[in-house]
Amino acid sequence: MDEIAFIKITMYLAREATKLWRKIATETALEVQILLEKWHLLLLGLIFQYIHGLAARGVHYLHRPGPVLQDLGFMILPELGRERSYISETVFTVIFLSFLLWTFHPFIFHSKRFYTVLIWRRVLAFLVASQMLRIVTFYSTQLPGPNYHCREGSELATLPPPDSVWEVLLINFPRGVNYGCGDLIFSSHMIFTLVFVRVYHIWLW
Template identity: 65%
Template sequence: MTFYIGRESSKLWKRICAETTTELNLLAENWKYLLAGVVCQYIHGLAARGVHYIHRPGPTLQDVGFMLLPWTFHPFIFKSKKIYTVIVWCRVLAFLVASQFLRIITFYSTQLPGPNYHCREGSKLARLPPPKSVLEVLLINFPRGVIYGCGDLIFSSHMIFTLVFVRTYQKYGTRRSIKQLSWLLAIIQSFLIVASRKHYTVDVVVAWYTVNFVVFFIDKKFAELPDRSNGIGSLLLPVTNKEKDGRTKEETHKLLNGNSGDPADWRQRTQVNGKNLEDGNTVHVDGAMNGA
């Protein structure tokens, strides 16, 4: 029993080391993309803060969602791992940045009077006084400035994050029940956002088709993720620039097809076309490449 525990502990430690090494190697290759994505999150917050300065309260617009929904709500390391965390986050941040860029353009193009209670005429929070310093703008008054922002309406940032993460799990997740629950919660959240008067109905509707189009088209630009269902190791890592310099095209082709240099090990390795079927099954499609 002691021998078994020691052996399994050793395997677990080797797995943790292999996972950590793999992700760190990918991070070294893709840190610029991740950093750019994080910086763009700050820029988006800065833009939302800026539009509040030019927001002007006015009568609430006529909205079918407001008529149908009364004001009754208020704002509110697994073994089966089949994806590389760094690469997936590169994709997620790319989806967020593209969606938020389109959002910034729309809410600066036309400023709508905010429907929320703190954005209405008579509220001290509806209009921001001119900033006393540049630092006041750059700090974006987090989190108060985010919670009580006005003017950044079309389209809903809440739905951007929700749909991006739901779409990502839809592609790479393995649990059908979680996928179905995620879509159900996204639909419920859409109604809650309107019911809480955080956004107009048009903000939510535009988010639904815009974010889905963004994810669809940007995802097409990325090469598919390599399959790692058959184990962990350098053979399944995307080929880095350093590795490209040291390997021939023939060697790279062998590695991408799951074959080692040993002819005895020339067997076709199953590859995943960037997504998994529910409950651990994979889609058998050839040609997986680097995902970033």
């Protein structure tokens, strides 16, 4: 009896694996066809992510630390503290990876509501528009950074003049991304989070 049950389970798993593979192959063929038509805009969106990082790196050279400005948000919700600063990055990483995986679920599940290439095309379009506004704001209005590494007395608060153009172009990734200063007014993390949550809400419901 156990052998018969094992054979049935094996046959069932084999059938489902075949269906899943067929589904993945079909979706991949469709997505590749769309990608060949839309790759120009996707590439431009990805290139602008680097430009945005380059702009944030550039404004760090202009940053001058000063007293932490009063902020209603900090009054209502106290700071996490230096020892728990990782919580913010952890939450953002979970949101980012969850959204990334969700956009690829049509390759596996049958409840298809969008094409992955097209949804990332729209996401990148919104990110680029928001980041363009962000670049304008943090170059036109420079404020002292409230983060611990941006405050007075921190070695990371200001950057010495670059030794070469490559030092600027390479944006000191990933350290330069995690320890940037001066790119304030509205948060890059918040841009990504709001765009991801809004897209998820629209396409899920």
